[in-house]
Amino acid sequence: MLTINYFIWFTQDCLREVKFVMPASKTNVECAANKKGIFVSSTGTEQGKTILASGIAAWWKSVTGAAPAVWKPVQSGVQWGASNADSYRLKWGGGLEDKQEQDIVSLAFSAPLSPLAAAARENVSINCAALRREGITRLSQGLPLVVEGAGGVAVPFANTYTMCSLASDLELPMLIVAQPLLGTISHTVTAVHYAREQGIPDIAVVMGGLAPEQLEREHECEENAQIIAEQAQVPVLGRLPWIPQPVMHDPHAWSSWRAQWVEAMSRVSLLCDWLMGRMNEVNKERCADSSSLTSDC
Numbered sequence: 587m588l589t590i591n592y593f594i595w596f597t598q599d600c601l602r603e604v605k606f607v608m609p610a611s612k613t614n615v616e617c618a619a620n621k622k623g624i625f626v627s628s629t630g631t632e633q634g635k636t637i638l639a640s641g642i643a644a645w646w647k648s649v650t651g652a653a654p655a656v657w658k659p660v661q662s663g664v665q666w667g668a669s670n671a672d673s674y675r676l677k678w679g680g681g682l683e684d685k686q687e688q689d690i691v692s693l694a695f696s697a698p699l700s701p702l703a704a705a706a707r708e709n710v711s712i713n714c715a716a717l718r719r720e721g722i723t724r725l726s727q728g729l730p731l732v733v734e735g736a737g738g739v740a741v742p743f744a745n746t747y748t749m750c751s752l753a754s755d756l757e758l759p760m761l762i763v764a765q766p767l768l769g770t771i772s773h774t775v776t777a778v779h780y781a782r783e784q785g786i787p788d789i790a791v792v793m794g795g796l797a798p799e800q801l802e803r804e805h806e807c808e809e810n811a812q813i814i815a816e817q818a819q820v821p822v823l824g825r826l827p828w829i830p831q832p833v834m835h836d837p838h839a840w841s842s843w844r845a846q847w848v849e850a851m852s853r854v855s856l857l858c859d860w861l862m863g864r865m866n867e868v869n870k871e872r873c874a875d876s877s878s879l880t881s882d883c
């Protein structure tokens with residue numbers, strides 16, 4: 587317990603910097619041996635990343651018997667402990683009851699804005715080098731790591747450091763949640779191209795869930811998925827189930843959500859196979875050059 591508290595204090599202290607302090611300079615950091623994990627991103631905010639990241643954790647626990655590590659580097663616009671906070675939903679949706687929300691989310695800001703802007707409102711800037719080091723530390727702890735970004739692929743933590751910069755520094759495959767219906771093609775193809783340009787070679791897309799009133803448009807979603815796959819030359823792994831998370835604190839309701847989600851997600855076989863490969867993968871050879879894990883903010 588003491589160790590965990592110290593870790594949280596250390597993390598929060600390191601990641602917040604007084605505004606106008608220059609970001610930490612490029613340093614060689616310890617390589618994450620046995621690196622395995624994924625970075626969940628999307629084409630924008632409110633697309634289903636938390637649903638998916640928590641659902642992946644619940645699914646992984648049901649398949650392997652052990653929960654993965656889950657990390658949301660920065661959340662904004664919510665309070666700790668609120669049932670709409672990503673920290674809360676990742677904890678309960680992922681079946682991580684033994685974790686504190688502060689173990690899962692490193693930095694929280696109250697303004698509902700990008701991490702860059704929300705931090706600025708509180709007169710701090712995010713120390714990207716510390717964020718990167720923290721990611722490497724979390725990756726080195728033996729469990730597969732599921733990272734949830736904030737907003738879409740190009741949302742900044744700092745001026746020149748986006749969700750993709752962190753995913754690329756951590757050499758994580760990226761899973762992009764796309765809107766299922768009209769308007770998704772351009773956003774999703776653009777997001778995939780941006781992620782590739784930012785140095786992420788291993789990218790897949792999954793279509794977001796269709797609410798019951800949208801189910802009659804299933805065919806439209808399938809056409810969109812096919813067009814995205816062709817236009818962006820990217821694997822599209824299927825469509826997520828639609829299973830709303832509980833809106834209040836009720837451990838039984840969360841347990842029931844996890845069971846329903848796992849059952850439904852298990853039927854999205856391309857997604858499960860893709861995850862199996864990435865969350866089991868051991869990337870020792872990539873560790874030879876630890877300096878490749880760093881870049882300036």
Ligand SMILES: Nc1ncnc2c1ncn2[C@@H]1O[C@H](COP(=O)(O)OP(=O)(O)OP(=O)(O)O)[C@@H](O)[C@H]1O
Nearest residue numbers: 631632633634635636637736737795827828829830
């Ligand atoms: N597959 C789904 N089943 C049920 N509800 C969903 C699904 N996908 C999205 N939602 C609902 O849509 C809303 C947005 O989803 P979510 O919070 O997961 O988005 P997000 O991408 O994590 O957003 P942020 O950028 O704030 O982190 C939530 O209210 C969520 O309950």
Ligand SMILES: C[C@H](N)[C@H](N)CCCCCC(=O)O
Nearest residue numbers: 631662663698699700736737
């Ligand atoms: C507050 C919100 N729910 C997310 N946590 C942050 C989303 C940032 C999106 C920024 C943008 O694309 O303009």
Ligand SMILES: [Mg+2]
Nearest residue numbers: 635636672734
């Ligand atoms: Mg979220």
